[in-house]
Structures are given as structure tokens and as C-alpha cells.
Amino acid sequence: xxxxxxxxxxxxxxxxxxxxxxxxxxxxxxxxxxxxxxxxxxxxxxxxxxxxxxxxxxxxxxxxxxxxxxxxxxxxxxxxxxxxxxxxxxxxxxxxxxxxxxxxxxxxxxxxxxxxxxxxxxxxxxxxxxxxxxxxxxx
Amino acid sequence: xxxxxxxxxxxxxxxxxxxxxxxxxxxxxxxxxxxxxxxxxxxxxxxxxxxxxxxxxxxxxxxxxxxxxxxxxxxxxxxxxxxxxxxxxxxxxxxxxxxxxxxxxxxxxxxxxxxxxxxxxxxxxxxxxxxxxxxxxxxxxxxxxxxxxxxxxxxxxxxxxxxxxxxxxxxxxxxxxxxxxxxxxxxxxxxxxxxxxxxxxxxxxxxxxxxxxxxxxxxxxxxxxxxxxxxxxxxxxxxxxxxxxxxxxxxxxxxxxxxxxxxxxxxxxxxxxxxxxxxxxxxxxxxxxxxxxxxxxxxxxxxxxxxxxxxxxxxxxxxxxxxxxxxxxxxxxxxxxxxxxxxxxxxxxxxxxxxxxxxxxxxxxxxxxxxxxxxxxxxxxxx
Ligand SMILES: [Zn+2]
Numbered sequence: 001x002x003x004x005x006x007x008x009x010x011x012x013x014x015x016x017x018x019x020x021x022x023x024x025x026x027x028x029x030x031x032x033x034x035x036x037x038x039x040x041x042x043x044x045x046x047x048x049x050x051x052x053x054x055x056x057x058x059x060x061x062x063x064x065x066x067x068x069x070x071x072x073x074x075x076x077x078x079x080x081x082x083x084x085x086x087x088x089x090x091x092x093x094x095x096x097x098x099x100x101x102x103x104x105x106x107x108x109x110x111x112x113x114x115x116x117x118x119x120x121x122x123x124x125x126x127x128x129x130x131x132x133x134x135x136x137x138x139x
Numbered sequence: 140x141x142x143x144x145x146x147x148x149x150x151x152x153x154x155x156x157x158x159x160x161x162x163x164x165x166x167x168x169x170x171x172x173x174x175x176x177x178x179x180x181x182x183x184x185x186x187x188x189x190x191x192x193x194x195x196x197x198x199x200x201x202x203x204x205x206x207x208x209x210x211x212x213x214x215x216x217x218x219x220x221x222x223x224x225x226x227x228x229x230x231x232x233x234x235x236x237x238x239x240x241x242x243x244x245x246x247x248x249x250x251x252x253x254x255x256x257x258x259x260x261x262x263x264x265x266x267x268x269x270x271x272x273x274x275x276x277x278x279x280x281x282x283x284x285x286x287x288x289x290x291x292x293x294x295x296x297x298x299x300x301x302x303x304x305x306x307x308x309x310x311x312x313x314x315x316x317x318x319x320x321x322x323x324x325x326x327x328x329x330x331x332x333x334x335x336x337x338x339x340x341x342x343x344x345x346x347x348x349x350x351x352x353x354x355x356x357x358x359x360x361x362x363x364x365x366x367x368x369x370x371x372x373x374x375x376x377x378x379x380x381x382x383x384x385x386x387x388x389x390x391x392x393x394x395x396x397x398x399x400x401x402x403x404x405x406x407x408x409x410x411x412x413x414x415x416x417x418x419x420x421x422x423x424x425x426x427x428x429x430x431x432x433x434x435x436x437x438x439x440x441x442x443x444x445x446x447x448x449x450x451x452x453x454x455x456x457x458x459x460x461x462x463x464x465x466x467x468x469x470x471x472x473x474x475x476x477x478x479x480x481x482x483x484x485x486x487x488x489x490x491x492x493x494x495x496x497x498x499x500x501x502x503x504x505x506x507x508x509x510x511x512x513x514x515x516x517x518x519x520x521x522x
Pocket of ligand 1: 035036037038039040049050051052053054
């Protein structure tokens, strides 16, 4: 997390295994991986299937829709970039593709978030090259 | 089953400090080692196995250097706050295999006096998962709160029920002169304390202190002519639980794997456990651990902790020293779970003694519940 945006928030350190994921995020597209051998959908992206260790997964474009699996409204985080952002909502969203990912729920009052709430992806452009998927209530 | 030889804990020491700005972390390790070896009636020259964690990546070598140890077995397994519970099992296995005979486990930390924000600071490395997590601002408290919120949703667990854990253990802390916070609190005090990461309030969170401790593990044979009554290591197991490639059930814990394994190895059932030391990083950790260990059904933990069972005088007293919620939490609490359990089994706890304590269970949770965590369960018995 060497690179940081002016806000001080950490910017993802992209590696060879995650490059495709982050390049898609920069285009505002969310992808998950599916194993060509055993069919298991996984998140986060990685080179080998953690179910059967097969390589060469296929990239599946996510619908970007899902529901809030769980969440917390964070009132205290002393780390730079976050201490100015409280309160913010940290959540796991369960995508329609079946995987749960850690994210933030944005564009709504923190107190309005509920488990089971339908949400859709929206991208936060951290830098010119890096965007991260966040979620907002389905309008 | 077992470790091949009868393995015992022959000495323990909990460093009394809760605030030690004048001391280094290494000095606390050394003072704790001195205390535990004196308790056992052994000298530093008797130690031939060394276990520690919570220091730098190769800090075990620097600590062996500082203590001038020449161990023939070294282990700095680092799986978070549960590490020291796991070290006891590892020591027992090493001793059982004849790889060492007198194992020393030490811990020391100056988290409080260095003003290290254990639960609400940053601190992300460059491991693969970090790039998918750090940018969203998960704190340690937040990662436990994610599990708490899901547990409340799934089972109707309430903030009042979680608060019962803090209230009960604070009452225990009032019976422990070394505890950092000893004044009684009520459920309303917990609910009125500020929210750190919803649904967890400040008083749902463990405190931050300095501190340390040490444990001496050896064979029953070697312990026969030592100072203290031996405490038998009956069973031990560990497990880990993580995001599961996106398929994790956040109401499950590593304890649901390690608990049954350790109890089966020890050959004890739930009804024979006289007291538990449960890692109480947060109130929710206790509720979920009791469920995962099988002391109640999944989802019943909230009611279980609210009916007087977990307090002294109840059916299953827990955290009789006041726990991390009230006594001490220098960042990694596992060693204190074992030390208090040993004192209870030796009948040395005075006003907070569990009557006729024969079997104690320790469970350490390390890391963060909502992301990746370890579980280490240890079953101890008196002779
Ligand atoms: Zn596969």
C-alpha cells in the first residue's frame, strides 16, 4: 500500500494475479472468476482455483447487483484518510454470482443500511488508473 | 490419544504491570520468564525449548539472544492473540516427541504506553487479500462488528445480551487486584458508551494495556519434584477460518473446529468443564465462541450469557480474572487465558476461585473475526 491518494487512503497494490480485475474496475466493470474445471466462482481473484487448484479461470462479468450480507457503521478509525471519513459503512455484499466481497455502502445515510438491502455497484475513482467497486442502494 | 508422554504446566507468571513506560517489551519478556521459572522451581539453564510471538519476524532469535538461551526447539508460530494457547499444544507435542523437555513460553508488550491503537489504527501489509480490503477501511473492531451484526440479524442477539459479557467480567475484575478496570458497570453503562463500530460500543471492546506473562511446560515425570502441583495438558487443537474465497458464513468460527478436536483428545464432555477462559477481544467474540465450542446451540449464545451462567457461582464461570474487557489486553491475550486457568486448577485464586475446579478449557481467537482468524483450544486438568 505504498501508493496513496491525496486523501491518504490506501490504493490497492496491483499484482500479476489481480491485474485483469483492476483493469476492469478502471473501466467500471466488476468481474469475478469461475474455475473452468470445477465451476466454483471465487472472490478475490487468484491464479489457481482454491477448490481444485486448476489454473486459467474464466472471467465472469458480474451483474453488479447484490444484497448486503452484513455491515458496520464505523465511527472510529485513526488511520489517515479514514479518520476524516467517519462515519462510513463497511459491508460484505453478496453478489448475484454468489460470492461475498468486502466493500463500502455509499450514497445513502449510514443509518439507513440494512442486511438484505438490494444494492448495485458504483465505482470510486481513487486515482487516474485505479477505481474500486463500492455499492449503493438500488434506486 | 494424547502427546505420547504426560505433559504438564509446571509454572506460570502473569506480569502485574498494566502500564510500563519505563520498560522495554524485552524486559517484560525476561521478567515474566523469571517469574514462571521461579514458580516452577526451575532455572533459566533448564530451558531447552523456547516459544514466543508478538515480536518482529525473527524476534524469537533476538529474544533467545537477550535471554542467552540455547534451546534445541524453537517455535514462534504467529496466528494472532491465540498464538500462546497454540504454543502450549506445540510445546506438549515437542516434549511428547522428545524434542525438548522444559519449554518456556513468553510474552511481553508495551502496547498502551507506546499508544498503539490496537483496534482502530491502520496496519495493512502487502499480502494478496490486502488489496481487496484495505481501501475500504476495515478496523479490527469493524471486522468483529461485521460478525456481530450478522449474528444479531440471524439469531436476534441483542446489544443488551452482549453487554452482559462486559458486566459479568467487570464484576470478576473487581475480585482481581491486578485488573486495570475494577469498578462495577451495568448493562446501561455499556449501551450508553460511545459506538466505535456499530453495533459494538466502547465497553464491548477489550481495553489496551501493557503486560506480559510466561508459562513453563514439561513432563509429569520432571514435574514430580518441582514446587507446584502440576496441571495436565489433556488436549489441544487449532484451526483457522477466513473469507473462504467469498463463501464464508460469518456466524461460524475456527472454534467450531478446534473445540471438538481438543475436547475429544482430552476425553472430556461439556458437562465436565468447570470453567472457561474465552478470548474476549469483544463481547461478541465470547458469545460466538461459546456457541462454536458447543456449550450452547448456534444462535443461543446471547441467552446463554444472560442467565447468570458465565459469572462466578454460575454453571460455567468464564474469564475469572476480568478478561481482556477489564483486566489486561496488551494486544495478544492468549497467554493470560492459560495462566488464569492454571491458577484456578491449582486453587490459588482466592475470592475469585471456582470451587473444586478440575477441568478448565481455554480458547484463544487470533486475528480478526470478520476477515481471517485462528482458533486455539486447550483443555487442562488438575492431577
Ligand atoms: Zn476448481
